[in-house]
Amino acid sequence: MPFKDDMTPSPQSLLQAPTPALVLDEARLTANIRRMEDHLAPFDVVFRPHVKTAKSPDVLRTVFGGTGPITVSTLLEAQMFAEAGFDDILYAVGIVPAKLDAVRTLADAGVRMQIILDEADVAHAVADTIAGNSGITVLIEVDCDGHRSGVAPEADDLLVIGRTLADAGLLCGVLTHAGESYSCQGADAIAAHAEIERAGLVRAAERLRAAGLPCPVVSMGSTPTALFVQALDGITEVRAGVYMFQDLVMAGIGVCQPEEIALSVLATVIGYQKAQGRLVIDAGWMAMSRDRGTAAQRVDQGYGLVCDAGGTIIGDLIVTGANQEHGLVGHRDGTPLDFSAYPIGTRLRILPNHACATAAQHPAYLLSNRDGMVRARWPRFSGWM
Amino acid sequence: MPFKDDMTPSPQSLLQAPTPALVLDEARLTANIRRMEDHLAPFDVVFRPHVKTAKSPDVLRTVFGGTGPITVSTLLEAQMFAEAGFDDILYAVGIVPAKLDAVRTLADAGVRMQIILDEADVAHAVADTIAGNSGITVLIEVDCDGHRSGVAPEADDLLVIGRTLADAGLLCGVLTHAGESYSCQGADAIAAHAEIERAGLVRAAERLRAAGLPCPVVSMGSTPTALFVQALDGITEVRAGVYMFQDLVMAGIGVCQPEEIALSVLATVIGYQKAQGRLVIDAGWMAMSRDRGTAAQRVDQGYGLVCDAGGTIIGDLIVTGANQEHGLVGHRDGTPLDFSAYPIGTRLRILPNHACATAAQHPAYLLSNRDGMVRARWPRFSGWM
Incomplete structure (x- = not known):
């Protein structure tokens, strides 16, 4: 039938x-995208929007006026955006060995893939499995505020993991997500939390470099901290996703x-x-x-x-x-x-x-x-x- | 790519x-289906499972060993199940005139469609729009426990709506859903709530019949009340959906x-x-x-x-x-x-x-x-x- x-x-x-039905107000979408661009314009950073909110190549093409570097929360997002022509993808959920085949398939198809991890055992498994695959690099996930995952900036494991990845030619930097910024109230509190996020992450990068390890990428972000951060010294990349649409939780914290x-x-x-x-x-x-x-x-x-x-x-x-x-x-x-x-x-x-x-x-x-x-x-x- | x-x-x-990934344990699914069958077997009622939980013709074919009468919560469910061969469908969310075209399309394709309403104005609009369409009939939604929607069993509107629908040849009965049963604790409390549901609904049916109006269908149901009801006097049909899978909320109330x-x-x-x-x-x-x-x-x-x-x-x-x-x-x-x-x-x-x-x-x-x-x-x- x-x-x-x-x-x-x-x-x-x-x-x-x-x-x-789900309605997206084009004028507000455009204004939200412009607001983030304007806020980050004075800083010398790459902006790598997170597609986990939109899950729509059409929305991300509006952000970029084409394609650009993106962050994903699932390998399906990576696959769908790769099929839509996005070829620089950060998968920002801790990798496990069972998911490396899917990452490698994307890399073999020409996508620049970055993955993250925060465990020494995983670093060894990843190094053993993908060393020499020029399409995949690894960021170490750093915990800046106790929100979820990551190694502490001062942890011994940071250097252990860094050495393992560097020896395999995979280390490309550090990443954090200031999830606790969702509990801040108002611009000043968010800006202060952004500085905590920045400082912790930059400290992790400095420790890697002091140990002779490479750390070209220093990636932080959340919608609150990306929109209210006042200084980005030492940061090379900012990420955010909800900012495109905004919501009542974001309105509730200002x-x-x-x-x-x-x-x-x-x-x-x-x-x-x-x-x-x-x-x-x-x-x-x-x-x-x-x-x-x-x-x-x-x-x-x-x-x-x-x-x-x-x-x-x-x-x-x-x-x-x-x-x-x-x-x-x-x-x-x-x-x-x-x-x-x-x-x-x-x-x-x-x-x-x-x-x-x-x-x-x-x-x-x-x-x-x-x-x-x-x-x-x-x-x-x-x-x- | x-x-x-x-x-x-x-x-x-x-x-x-x-x-x-979502896992469905076949042995438990089969046992849950069997439990409902066994509980309702002593009663002379039609069982019309709700597909809003499963949203999968494969699961419903397991319930019936083929097809059978179903309840849906959206017109997409109606369409998808109609395409899968299910041809007796109750759309159990209050109809509005804007949705009648979609209902009529299904009826015209040979599906026996039942819709529900609880407002006199809507009854008039429905009567004006679909009177004479032999594929569509209407149940009056009755409120048995203040949970959500429906006319009270003793309300004047029940007879006003009933008369409007009967005059258009559309009235086929009454329906209720004991949503408050989810707040009961234990078998005895649920069985008592099922009796409230049954008695209120049967009272509505009796008032319609006493006014000379037809009421062949008297349809009640929720997973708790369907599984613990002790008497179904005056009831012709029982509905439930979650029972196929069960969940922790159901376990929490026993x-x-x-x-x-x-x-x-x-x-x-x-x-x-x-x-x-x-x-x-x-x-x-x-x-x-x-x-x-x-x-x-x-x-x-x-x-x-x-x-x-x-x-x-x-x-x-x-x-x-x-x-x-x-x-x-x-x-x-x-x-x-x-x-x-x-x-x-x-x-x-x-x-x-x-x-x-x-x-x-x-x-x-x-x-x-x-x-x-x-x-x-x-x-x-x-x-x-």
Whole structure:
């Protein structure tokens, strides 16, 4: 039964698009990209955007006006972007030997591949397996703030790993990610955390060089620290991903204003919870994701902040609860809604807590202009290899 | 660059499969399906499984040994299952007029379509739009426990809506979903809630019939209430979806044992958080979902309960934290792990909080037998139309 062509028309307006759907506001996307460019312009660094948020070559072509060096979080991202012509890829999750075959396949196809690790045993296994493969180099992951992974800048293991990789001709530098910057509040705190990130990473690079080891790449980054860092002495490369779209978690720590968030979920009012004074919409947690990243922030945005179909925030309306395909919309303080303003069929747009998580629930972006017209449908992918 | 064939081998053992990956234990799946069949066998009801958890015709064919009546949460599910030969479909999310075209396309292709609604205005719009289309009938959604949507069994609107639909020849019955059963604790509480669900729904059916309106279908269901209901007097149909796989939220309220959960995420140890005594694995929230449904239960399972590669639960190990592609594994009480038991490359399987949410993060199931061999790769879909 060939339904597909009948049932997926190409909408010209967001008012006609099937819901739920993922909307990307072109003007805000462009402004967010420009803001990062402008902030980093005074510094002599490579910018290597992270594609884990967008997972769409179309979005990254907007960043670069073509292709450029990228960071990936999965080998499927590496493969998909390589197929789209991106040939300088950093896989920024600690490698394990079982994944080296996939990395080598990409390198053999002409992609410049960088991988990362933080364990001496892994360094030995990698050295044994890929030494001499000119397409693959290795960065040592450094832990600058106790967030996740990496060797401490002062750890003995840093030099042990560095020596193992250098002897195999694989060492190309150090990398860190200041994940704790997501817990900072405001520009000053973020800038101070960026300096912690910078200083720890540069210290690791200096220790390698003092031991006679090469360290040409010194790569740091997160959306908060990339946008607020004041000095990049000793840093050669900056990474960030969420900055393209921004989200409510970023707004909650002062990285952006909610009005700058480029990503939203288009939804339709499908009913009412009359006793509780809430709307029922057709965007539940499957469309928004289960991410409740603002729950621990000063302003809890529920499952998202509600805008009209044109993208303008409506006072204090949030998605107060979510089932799989149902969202509940109400005032943040619980005051009942005036239903007459929201007839069945009303279109709303919901700003997400976490752009990476919400985007991952959808197969494509509807790229929209200021008039709410759909300029393009940009596919995105998900999953792993 | 044609990487795909090189990089996605068909693994024969879970020890060779790329990670993260979604594993479906065939023996547990079969046992969960059998349990529901056995529980409902004494009752004279149609069982109409919900496909929103599995989103895979292969899984539903296992339920039926062929095709059968199904419940869907999106019109994409309806379309995909119709293409796979399922021709009796209940779309159990409140309809809005904008979605009627898609429903009609399915009906015109020969699918028996049922839709639901709970608003008089929508009933009028539906009656105006599809009266006379013999392939579509309508159930009135009834609210039995204040969980989400529906008209109260005693509401005046029930008869208003019923009359509107009956006059258009569209009324075929009533439906409810006892979503609050997820907050019950233990078999007795769930059975009591099932009786509330049954009694409220049957009351709605009786009021329609007393008003001279037809009500052949009386459809209730949720995994907890379907598995623990003791009496189904007046009920013609039962629905459930999670029961096929089960999950930690269900285990937490006593619906199943953790050892009965058929779904898990296969992951690899990729490093250590040495200071905190935790493993780093390559299954983060992208692989597990952000669902933290056990957080409010008596035992918080973090982002999932950890098993060995064979699927046997390892004491009190849980995924204590998650980034996008990194999970942290530790003892529930924070005691540091003995890393020597978990060398880099060790395979683990993580039982999910919420099967619907975790499965939705993956493109396919690896169907595994008791020996950890992959018997099939069953694709699943996601998204909307």
